[in-house]
Amino acid sequence: MSVCHEVTNTSCVASRWPRDVRAPLYSLMALIILTTLAGNLIVIISISHFRQLHSPTNWLLHSMAMVDFLLGFLVMPYSMVRSVEHCWYFGEIFCKIHTSADIMLSSASIFHLSFISIDRYYAVCDPLRYKVRMSLLVSAVMIFISWSVPAVFAFGMIFLELNFKGAEEMYLEHIHCRSGCSIFFSKITGVLVFMISFYIPGSIMLCVYCRIYFVAKEQARSIKGTNPNLQTGLEVKAGVLQSKERKAMTTLGIVLGVFLICWCPFFVSMVADPFLNYTIPLALNEALIWFGYLNSTFNPMVYAFFYPWFRKALKIILLGKIFQKDSSRCKIFLDSSP
Template structure:
């Protein structure tokens, strides 16, 4: 039997027809995703805020991205969870606009941060001698400001001025809008603009930067192999450690970028195509792809945990409460000049 979100049947959205077992399974899965997102990113935030050794310009960029991902898990995912499982929005029309704006803002801000982190790593790996001169604390804070401000202006402007409906108002109010719903709707022009701003431009920057890093790292590896026949063993080891760290940075960036593309590409491709397909993509599929995109914020801390020993050491100290010990903020987490 068909059930509705509200008593006024003729203008109400249709409630999901899933059984209680299916709903319980979906809620359990989404709660697990939310808790993992919150825990992982909170550990990154605490680690960089607490340990003096981690308070480098690059890590403040990572700290800012972890804050974005934490807020996504805190402010957006719980409400999206109820909407995805119930197919109903119980929190009012005004909060729907606020939630949608924050969702777009934080998702875009996370992607912007990834793009700027790739630029930072490019200079660290490919131009290490001039890295500190080019990527100063001021430059990092400008990156952070851009990563927050542009997505905020774009998201809130788009939703509250209803620019996302521009050119498709009749279609939306006749066939999509219903009482108790809160779907993210884009017309053809706004869908293309959102795709370009939130995904294509920052994603292209990441791809181009990683392409450059990969070939420069390969060239450095070749030069090291050639130099091995000429240099003394001590110098070889010193260069080997330095180049190994650079290759590790390139590999980490590649995996971060790969996770980003796998998580967000399906959603953005469907989002930009949907208006041109006369909104034929099922609502359930769109919801599933949004959650697949959210997973990017869940996986980011896992990448650091897997690749960086300093993260694992900081995690142990936080879990066992050692950060409350005197002078724990000065604890040495790594021996290299940079984590």
Template sequence: MQVQYCFETMNKSCEKNNWSNNIRIPMYVFMISTILATMAGNLAVIISIAHFKQLHTPTNYLILSMATVDFLLGCFVMPYSMVRSVENCWYFGEIFCKIHTGTDIMLSTASIFHLSFISVDRYYAVCDPLRYNSRINSFTVLAMIITSWVLPAIFAFGMIFLELNIKGSESYFYNEVSCVGGCFVFFSETSGIVSSMLSFFIPGIVMICIYGKIYIIARRQARSIKDSTNQIQFRIDLNVKQNGSRCKERKAAKTLGTIMGVFLICWSPFFFSTATGPFMSYSIPPIVIDAFVWIGYLNSTFNPMVYAFFYMWFRRALKMILFGKVFHFDSSRMILYYE
């Protein structure tokens, strides 16, 4: 089969994928479906939390911010990645390539920052409920959200525009990887380890430890609740109220723990390959790396599905959005769940 190039008239142009329509069309259908599902699902989460006053809680504000991250990923990153993945060509210019790559890394990193702060929120809610309201207040949540956006932005765009990601492997990159019409997510040995540690491994380990402790405390509380069933009658109502609150907090922790697990499963292949690929002489095929990127993107698609599965309030809010009831007078005060 004759080799085709992204830009036939330019020297050192990248080779274009010679896939038949039997491969190209299903890829476009899958990726477009993923993009639309990501945008629609996360937009529903954003509208639900922003519109209904009952959902204006610290945890939900963090979820709202994280849904915004996922929505922006679906809007501004995934469509261009789709063309690059199917065609193996970048038609949008070198400067926009850097903007796209920086935005991709920023939003991916911002997701795990949000999850890290959500795990801290759940820790205080379950393990230290008496001091939860004093520690996780509006100012604290705002600081968490700003940190989750600003630090990943500085890290991602600083690394890409200063070309720190190729530092130490410049010769290999420009001689073996770089070509006209390409936009590659490339990391040297040092930058691959640093990026993976800061964006994934360190926050991931911290979250696993926090949720492990939450699980242990929750089990201890469950045993305490079971033992308390034989206490005297006048304390029953108080125990029921306290135990109901604890059950709600544990369910929220379980839900967000599932979200964290989905994140780790989706992004682990990409970050493992990013950290180890440079030490294996970049022997992992580009098509495999590209597949790992899209598996990571699927995390942004799955998050709203997790909310729909676990949260009754989201299913009710989604129903009201779909039927246009959010446009009714005073709909923002609708009770979606009972305490």
């Protein structure tokens, strides 16, 4: 039996996977990391560089891309080694920093998704007052909350060791081992993390997107039921609205589907593990964490790749036109809003 530390009786057990299993795992995780970094970096560059994209909505997207980029840059590489080797070679203090940053950035990404859903709600359900409701100041407040609340919650909980509250003996006797860095939660803190990092923002997303769906349906129905004398022009408008509605519903379905598929298994496992006496295997926990990370990989694809302005910005960047004089003033889209 291979161990992680020279003091074998208190050491964590190292992975027993042979090289021909480890190599594909490292390759897959490295691909996820590189895709996460590349996709989110393109979003950051696009919104930062092109002045036409400097809107409250896009600054929310920019901030979320920053969170996801940092998750891929600061957290995922160390998680990759831990997941494959089942050992932690970077010291106890850095384990706390890594765990805190992991919880913070993952939660911040989910917070951003929740606020973006609120932004989309006002855009669809109250378009006349949208620019007043979603000002640059409101966007800045949303960004501040999305960063600060997860940071205080994550670093405070880990460095004050509140995650062990009520399960200290269980952790020391059955979970703790040298050269390990597993994310541990007691029953109380597990439920708290589940509520703050997943259930509350996830419920907001679900309720808001359901509301958007019904409002869009009602708008299309009201146009169809107007004065027959105005039917010719309104039929065209209704057709355009129905087309936009279908596209919006497809996008919303993808947004919710990706979010739930990526994060739901991990959070359900996390909150259930303390009530199952921590019997969920380490390998399964690590796999579910990486499923959650995939949400940060897919975010730029779901939220940016679906926008025509992003495709044009991407083309300008890839062709090197971004280095031309006054490229920041390029017309990325024709309407008043992307």
